[in-house]
Amino acid sequence: MCRELKVHRSGYYAWKTEPLSARAIEDVKLLIEIKQSYEDSQGIYGSPRVHRDLREAGFKCGEKRVARLMRQAKLKSVRGYRRQRYKSGKPAIASPNHLQQQFEVSRPDEVWVTDITQIRTYEGWLYVAVVIDLYSRAVVG
Numbered sequence: 001m002c003r004e005l006k007v008h009r010s011g012y013y014a015w016k017t018e019p020l021s022a023r024a025i026e027d028v029k030l031l032i033e034i035k036q037s038y039e040d041s042q043g044i045y046g047s048p049r050v051h052r053d054l055r056e057a058g059f060k061c062g063e064k065r066v067a068r069l070m071r072q073a074k075l076k077s078v079r080g081y082r083r084q085r086y087k088s089g090k091p092a093i094a095s096p097n098h099l100q101q102q103f104e105v106s107r108p109d110e111v112w113v114t115d116i117t118q119i120r121t122y123e124g125w126l127y128v129a130v131v132i133d134l135y136s137r138a139v140v141g
Contacts, residue, residue: 046077
């Protein structure tokens with residue numbers, strides 16, 4: 001049989017006495033720890049976080065090895081859902097329109113208008129609100 005399969009007899013008998021290699025046995029032990037970490041996170045953790053948990057527990061392994069074992073065991077992280085950003089429907093009216101698109105004013109301090117905008121910065125959102133007098137077009141506040 002060894003001659004037909006082109007395998008050395010010593011290799012066949014070595015495989016017969018110990019069918020799993022040391023690496024495969026270590027993978028089985030590591031997979032148990034991976035499944036434990038995965039279940040502790042309720043299926044949320046992917047391979048980078050599971051790898052970090054294993055490193056903190058004292059196991060020496062690489063992130064790609066953890067990813068390979070998770071892929072073979074069909075363990076995938078649960079991804080979050082994306083919320084809908086914009087809702088279609090009636091537009092929101094903050095306050096009634098008293099000017100009715102008539103922006104010509106005869107006296108100062110009779111009509112003020114305002115606007116607010118948001119600007120994204122590295123530290124978060126920055127809000128800018130401006131109040132303008134329609135007669136002089138000067139910023140009041």
